[in-house]
Amino acid sequence: QGKSEFLIASLHLCGNTGTYVDSPRHRFRAGTDLAGLPLERLADLPVVVADVTGIGRPIDPDALPDTDLRGTAVLLRTDFSRHWGTDRYFSANPYLTAAASRRLVEGGPALVGIDSLNIDDIADLSRPAHTSLLGAGIPICEHMTNLASLSSRAERLHAVPIAWVGGATFPVRAYVIAQD
Template sequence: MHLIDLSTPIDASGWEPDPVTHEVVSAAEGARHMAREMREHFGMDFDPSALPGGELLSLDRLGLTSHTGTHVDAPSHYGTPEDGGRPADIDEMPLDWFVRPGVVLDISDAEVGTVGPDRLQRELKETGYTPSPFDIVLLRTGAARHAGTRRYFTDFVGLDGPAVEFLLDLGVRVIGTDAFSLDAPFTHMIGEYQATGDASVLWPAHLVGRRRPYCQIERLSHLDDLPSPHGFTVSVLPVRITGAGAGWARAVAWVDR
């Protein structure tokens, strides 16, 4: 098998609406930190100078949202279900949703905004592939080239509600995109709502999940490195964060050599 990394890194140097903080604690400070922890929590004194060079292990302290970098959205991210039930959190999702055959649909020539089911049907016809239940559908919008910049959050295409419904009708339960969101950019949706007063243009792809539970993979990358639109397996297992609406993931495509 040949592995292709489909993940966007978590990078504190890139631009984010919710900035990432990343503090690197050196190995020397890690030794002193361990000595303090031993004293405070276990009542034991330890002199870090006993370690080679006075160093132990480095540490990283991060501050970020669960939607930073490549991540999987759980149904609880979408809000209260229309049936009034409790939506599943990311730690409750079945793992076998996230290791499945994949297919890439190229919508990179679409204008900023959304595409509907007709465009997805056209792309599937061109690939000669119909997703089976639980296949993972990945959307190549071309937005990944803007990752780390402001344009990443304003210049991309998403899906409208009927497009998501179309994929769910095929049995798909996980939909991925190389864009910031499966919906249109915030600026586009809010601008359209202000111009028309039509609230249905606000986050329609996400809000489908209040009626029909499914997961999104957002902020993928390198979809254009896949050698063909299908014939590969996607692994995008989310980090198990108790009670969270999303979890970071290392997305990988497994391709037969």
């Protein structure tokens, strides 16, 4: 009587688990950490879907949308997430070329996401997409799913990790809200 019961749990995981956001600190030791990312780069972002399903790999600048990207969440729809849970998911992933990454940086999106294992070619250890985007302060959301369900209606993305001081990457529950 008069007692309450609460479950207090601890969590131990890799920051690159499930769908997650990379902060600039992921690539650059002195880069902005998760706690320093402004919410304006993570929440309530207008969505621009780049349907690159027919491109395969690599994704070149010509495949990117020719529209105003400033302040948007550019989501690269490859449909590669259909391979999740198979060996195929961990090889031959669709990825942005260095030139495509630079074009995105020039466009000024708030965030770039992809429904693939990695935004870079995993065989290229220089990681040009991570280097360009994170170097410009643009967070990356990887391992996204269900991008095929997005329509042409006005939609807004939310993909906010915890504000972890010193943290470089962390899982998010990325979701899109359709605007009426």
